[in-house]
Amino acid sequence: MIRPVAVIGAGPFGLSTAAHLRARGLPVRVFGDPMVSWRAHMPEGMLLKSTPAASSLDCPQPGHTLADYCAAAGIRGLAGDEDVIPVETFIGYGEWFQRQLVPELERVRVVSVEPAGRDAGRGFELKLDSGESFVARAVVVATGLSGLAHLPAELAAAAEGGPEAEGPVSHSSWHHDLTRFAGGELIVVGAGQSALETAALAAEAGARVRVVARGRGRVAFGAPPWEQPRLRPESPFGRAWSLWALSYCPHPYRFLPEPTRHFLVRRVLGPLGAWWLRERFEAAVQVTDVERVLGAAAGDGGPVLTVRTHGGRTERLTADHVVAATGYRVDVAAMDFLGPSLRTHLATSRGAPRLGAGYVSSVPGLYFTGLPAASSYGPVMRFVCGTEFASPRLAGHLAGAHG
Ligand SMILES: Cc1cc2nc3c(=O)[nH]c(=O)nc-3n(C[C@H](O)[C@H](O)[C@H](O)COP(=O)(O)OP(=O)(O)OC[C@H]3O[C@@H](n4cnc5c(N)ncnc54)[C@H](O)[C@@H]3O)c2cc1C
Incomplete structure (x- = not known):
């Protein structure tokens, strides 16, 4: 056979x-x-x-x-x-x-x-x-x-129980229907497309949403197609030589040094909202830039997210739920x-x-x-x-x- x-x-x-x-x-x-x-x-x-x-x-x-x-x-x-x-x-x-x-x-x-x-x-x-x-x-x-959903250690403890649990913290991949957050306060941790779109959709469904992003000015959006530089080659991800090479010539990639390969996977096409999301997002979602997220825990009225601000202070942010849009x-x-x-x-x-x-x-x-x-x-x-x-x-x- x-x-x-x-x-x-x-x-x-x-x-x-x-x-x-x-x-x-x-x-x-x-x-x-x-x-x-x-x-x-x-x-x-x-x-x-x-x-x-x-x-x-x-x-x-x-x-x-x-x-x-x-x-x-x-x-x-x-x-x-x-x-x-x-x-x-x-x-x-x-x-x-x-x-x-x-x-x-x-x-x-x-x-x-x-x-x-x-x-x-x-x-x-x-x-x-x-x-x-x-x-x-x-x-x-x-x-x-x-x-392969990734929850950073500082958030993982409060998400114990996995997708079936009703814990204070969850991973974005555990949600399909965001109307469940309507009427409540939601914190979304992350700055990639998944974080920004989850935040916008939850806000449009009636939640009060704050995105907590690590790094200064981290929430950013790509340029619309008609504003992309014409003199650079076209790729499925936009006009740039680097994007063209990564899209059409991935053969030599595996011969690059290990740290370079892992860095590029994380950073190229990394955290950046789609051009068409900007208006919807800015109309409905608050952003808090922090230096680091230190941890999350269940509080009396909901989860408490502890962060270090860019000024070096420790702050506690509260909400009814925290969604970690922290990737895979x-x-x-x-x-x-x-x-x-x-x-x-x-x-x-x-x-x-x-x-x-x-x-x-x-x-x-x-x-x-x-x-x-x-x-x-x-x-x-x-x-x-x-x-x-x-x-x-x-x-x-x-x-x-x-x-
Ligand atoms: C929020 C979000 C938005 C995205 N948007 C885009 C986008 O706009 N454009 C884009 O190109 N990419 C996008 N991506 C990336 C996209 O998800 C991946 O490119 C794509 O889904 C990967 O396809 P895949 O076939 O490798 O895996 P998946 O689509 O994840 O499929 C996995 C398959 O494996 C099966 N499976 C798993 N374990 C087993 C098992 N043990 N036995 C049998 N079957 C099993 C599952 O049933 C499923 O059929 C997005 C990702 C996310 C998270």
């Missing part, structure tokens, strides 16, 4: 990779809940920061771009850089792409992945939460944001479906898998794409448009080595 390739994940990267592998004629089994990060872990009413041109899932078959979906679904007004995509439209696009190109998707969880034997070439044994086990010749991990951090140790022997043998760099050509990890046959590949292939892997570079190369390498 021919062993299939297992793709774990049905978000943009998993679906795009699966489409490429299928087009090469490889038997593939794909697992996951399609577009669940977008449906359940981002706010309702959100608009995408990426432009329509940078929001397609890559595949070798023509006719499956976001524009093709919009034409098929009768959705207009998403053609230019100044057009903004509602998250609901993007979810509809991802689900349509899945039905067309990955119809055999299995909506089950992979519970564990272990080497199938001592020899590297024997493949991997996967256990599913349906109770089934099988052996795959190769595994692609495309689990994206799942399980890749850590192989948090990927609990990878068996202990794999996790201990994987070469990592600050917790992220170290990947070679074709997105293969140090364990032959085990591939990573999307966010976990960002420290090897650069910040473009954090965005949907990264599928254009990643998916054909991963599929090509895998077909060559395990086809």
